[in-house]
Amino acid sequence: MVKASSIVRLRWGILGTASIADKIVNGIKKAGCGTVTAIASRDAAKARQWASKRNIPLSFGSYEALLKSGEVDVIYNPLPNRMHAEWTINALKAGLPVLCEKPLAMSASEARAVADVAKTTGLLVVEAFMYRYHPLWECVTKAVKNGQIGDPLSIHSVFAFRLDDESSIAASARLGGGSLMDVGCYPVHAARMVFGQEPVRAFAFERRRQVDDSLTGILEFPNGAVATIESSIESYERHQFQVSGTAGTIIVDKPWFPGEESSSFIMKREIEFEDRIVECDGDDAYRAQVLDFAKAVVKRQTPRWDVQDAVANMAVIDALFASAALGRPVDVMIP
Amino acid sequence: MVKASSIVRLRWGILGTASIADKIVNGIKKAGCGTVTAIASRDAAKARQWASKRNIPLSFGSYEALLKSGEVDVIYNPLPNRMHAEWTINALKAGLPVLCEKPLAMSASEARAVADVAKTTGLLVVEAFMYRYHPLWECVTKAVKNGQIGDPLSIHSVFAFRLDDESSIAASARLGGGSLMDVGCYPVHAARMVFGQEPVRAFAFERRRQVDDSLTGILEFPNGAVATIESSIESYERHQFQVSGTAGTIIVDKPWFPGEESSSFIMKREIEFEDRIVECDGDDAYRAQVLDFAKAVVKRQTPRWDVQDAVANMAVIDALFASAALGRPVDVMIP
Incomplete structure (x- = not known):
C-alpha cells in the first residue's frame, strides 16, 4: 500500500494534535524521510489551525477520514494511551503502517491484538520509544x-x-x-x-x-x-x-x-x-526514530525494534x- | 557496675581480634573516652600478640575469662555475626554494658532477647552502626x-x-x-x-x-x-x-x-x-560512636540510638x- 518509492516521498498522517507531534514533524524534516501531509482531529477547526500553522496541506475532522483519504502512506499515532491500540488497528486495516506512541496499548493482550493485525495485514507497527534510537x-x-x-x-x-x-x-x-x-x-x-x-x-x-x-x-x-x-x-x-x-x-x-x-x-x-x-x-532521537521507521516501511529494512518488543514491554x-x-x-x- | 567516674577512666575490653577492632581502639584514643585494657581470643597466643602490638595491658585466652576478670568496665563485641547475641548477653550478665557490632543479632527475636537482658540488668547495649554518628x-x-x-x-x-x-x-x-x-x-x-x-x-x-x-x-x-x-x-x-x-x-x-x-x-x-x-x-565516625556510648554509660546520658533501634532494624x-x-x-x- 505504501506508494512512496523513496523515503523522501513518504507521506505522513498524524492522528490528533498532541504536543509531542511537533517533535515528530521536526524529526521528519531533519531526517528527510518524507512530509507530513495530513493531520486529523475530532475538532475540524483545531485540525485546520494546527495544519495551517505548520504548513501541512491537509486537515481532517475525524481520524477515520484521514485513514480513508488515500493522501498518506504512514500514520503517526500520538493519541491518548487508551486510544493507541484501537486507532493503530484502524490504521492497519486501512492499509497504513503505524508509528504509535508509547505505550502501544493498555495491556499486553491489547498489544498482542495490534501485533496480530500487523501480521495479517503484513504492515509495520513500531512503538515510538524515541530514546532508544539515540x-x-x-x-x-x-x-x-x-x-x-x-x-x-x-x-x-x-x-x-x-x-x-x-x-x-x-x-x-x-x-x-x-x-x-x-x-x-x-x-x-x-x-x-x-x-x-x-x-x-x-x-x-x-x-x-x-x-x-x-x-x-x-x-x-x-x-x-x-x-x-x-x-x-x-x-x-x-x-x-x-x-x-x-x-x-x-x-x-x-x-x-x-x-x-x-x-x-x-x-x-x-x-x-x-x-x-x-x-x-x-542525535535528535525523534529524527533517528522516524528514519528507522521510514526505512523499514519503504526499503523493507528490518526495524531496530518491532511490535513484538512492544508486546513484551x-x-x-x-x-x-x-x-x-x-x-x-x-x-x-x-x- | 561501671567503676569509672569520668569517661577518661573507662576501661574497654574487646572480644576477638577482628580487624575492625583497630578502628575502635583508634576511636577510643581520639575521643579520649578511656583505654582498651583487655583483649580476648579463643587463641591465647593470638590475644597476647594482638595486645602487645597495641600496648594493651591484658589479654585473655577466652571471652569468659575477660568478662569475669573485673578488669574492664565495658565491652566492645566485634565477633562474627552468629556470636553477637550470645556474647553480648554473656557480657551483660557479667555486669558489663556492650557496644556490639552490627547486626546485633541473627534475627529480631534474638535481638529482642538481648534487649530483654539489657532491661533486666539495667545495662546499656548499643549496635555499632558507626556511620550514623557522622x-x-x-x-x-x-x-x-x-x-x-x-x-x-x-x-x-x-x-x-x-x-x-x-x-x-x-x-x-x-x-x-x-x-x-x-x-x-x-x-x-x-x-x-x-x-x-x-x-x-x-x-x-x-x-x-x-x-x-x-x-x-x-x-x-x-x-x-x-x-x-x-x-x-x-x-x-x-x-x-x-x-x-x-x-x-x-x-x-x-x-x-x-x-x-x-x-x-x-x-x-x-x-x-x-x-x-x-x-x-x-568526623571519625568510630570516634563519635564510642564517645556517645561512653557518655551514655558513664554520664547516664541518653544514647542517640538504643537497643530498640537494633531490634527494629x-x-x-x-x-x-x-x-x-x-x-x-x-x-x-x-x-
Whole structure:
C-alpha cells in the first residue's frame, strides 16, 4: 500500500494534535524521510489551525477520514494511551503502517491484538520509544555486552516528575494515564534492552489515587539479575539509569533525553583507577526514530525494534500493575 | 557496675581480634573516652600478640575469662555475626554494658532477647552502626525533616562490594554472613533513619548460593513512601544513598564512610536553578560512636540510638529474608 518509492516521498498522517507531534514533524524534516501531509482531529477547526500553522496541506475532522483519504502512506499515532491500540488497528486495516506512541496499548493482550493485525495485514507497527534510537544507548548496551562491567547484576532506573496539571492526560485513569504508563515504561524498556533479556517476575508497590501516582518495582531476570524501577508523576523530576556488574558500573545521567550534539555516560571499573566519561555521538532521537521507521516501511529494512518488543514491554507493565494490585510477585507472561 | 567516674577512666575490653577492632581502639584514643585494657581470643597466643602490638595491658585466652576478670568496665563485641547475641548477653550478665557490632543479632527475636537482658540488668547495649554518628547524617535528616525536598517519597540505597575471599566471614552461612547481614543492614538502617519511620512491609529478590550473594528489596512505609535497597558481596563496589521528595532530591555520594575532614551531599531542588553542594562537618565516625556510648554509660546520658533501634532494624532484615524465601511480601513485625 505504501506508494512512496523513496523515503523522501513518504507521506505522513498524524492522528490528533498532541504536543509531542511537533517533535515528530521536526524529526521528519531533519531526517528527510518524507512530509507530513495530513493531520486529523475530532475538532475540524483545531485540525485546520494546527495544519495551517505548520504548513501541512491537509486537515481532517475525524481520524477515520484521514485513514480513508488515500493522501498518506504512514500514520503517526500520538493519541491518548487508551486510544493507541484501537486507532493503530484502524490504521492497519486501512492499509497504513503505524508509528504509535508509547505505550502501544493498555495491556499486553491489547498489544498482542495490534501485533496480530500487523501480521495479517503484513504492515509495520513500531512503538515510538524515541530514546532508544539515540546513539548513546548503542554505546551503553555494547559496553555491557562486551563485558566492560563484568557480569551485569543490577539496574536502577527512574523516570519521575511532578505533574502540576491534575486535568492532564497523564493523571487520567479514563485516558490511560498514571506514572507507569506515562513514564515508567521507559525504565522498564531500558532494563530489558540493556540486560538483553525478558524479566521472569515482577513486584511493585504503588501510591494510587485516581492512577498510580508513584510506582516502585523490582524485575527479576532469568539469571537472578534484578532491575529496580521507579516512576512517579508526583515527585521532583528525576531521570536516572545505572547498570552495575561484577567489575564495574555505568551511570547514565541523561537517559531519556540524551544530547543532540553529543552524549556521554560515566563508567567506573575495578581495573581503572579513575572514573571514565565515555563520549558518544549526539542525535535528535525523534529524527533517528522516524528514519528507522521510514526505512523499514519503504526499503523493507528490518526495524531496530518491532511490535513484538512492544508486546513484551507491555507484559512487564501488566505484571507490575498486577503485582501492586494483588500484593504479591507476578510472573511476566508474554502473550 | 561501671567503676569509672569520668569517661577518661573507662576501661574497654574487646572480644576477638577482628580487624575492625583497630578502628575502635583508634576511636577510643581520639575521643579520649578511656583505654582498651583487655583483649580476648579463643587463641591465647593470638590475644597476647594482638595486645602487645597495641600496648594493651591484658589479654585473655577466652571471652569468659575477660568478662569475669573485673578488669574492664565495658565491652566492645566485634565477633562474627552468629556470636553477637550470645556474647553480648554473656557480657551483660557479667555486669558489663556492650557496644556490639552490627547486626546485633541473627534475627529480631534474638535481638529482642538481648534487649530483654539489657532491661533486666539495667545495662546499656548499643549496635555499632558507626556511620550514623557522622555529622553528615544529622545534616541529611535535618534537611529532609525541614522540608527542603518537600514530602519525602522515595529512597534508593546501596551497599555492594565484591568479596575476593570465599573463606571470609561475610561469605559464611555458619558465621552469619551474607550480603544483607554484612552490608545491606546499612541501607536498611539509613532508610529507617531518614524517613524517621518503620517500614510496614518488605519484599526482596535474592541471588543465593551459600548465602545471599545479592539481595534487592523494597520497603514500604506507612504513607506509601518506599525505599529500594540493594546489597551485594559479588558486585563492583558501590555505596549509594538518595532520598527524593515532591520538591527535590538529596544524593549522598559517600554515605557509609563520610570524610573525617569534611563531608557533603548534593541537593537538587525545584526552587533552585543550580544543584547545591551542602557542606557538613567531618568526623571519625568510630570516634563519635564510642564517645556517645561512653557518655551514655558513664554520664547516664541518653544514647542517640538504643537497643530498640537494633531490634527494629533486625525486624526489617527478617522480613526481607522471609520475603526472598517465601516469594511474597512480608509484614515487618517488631517484637
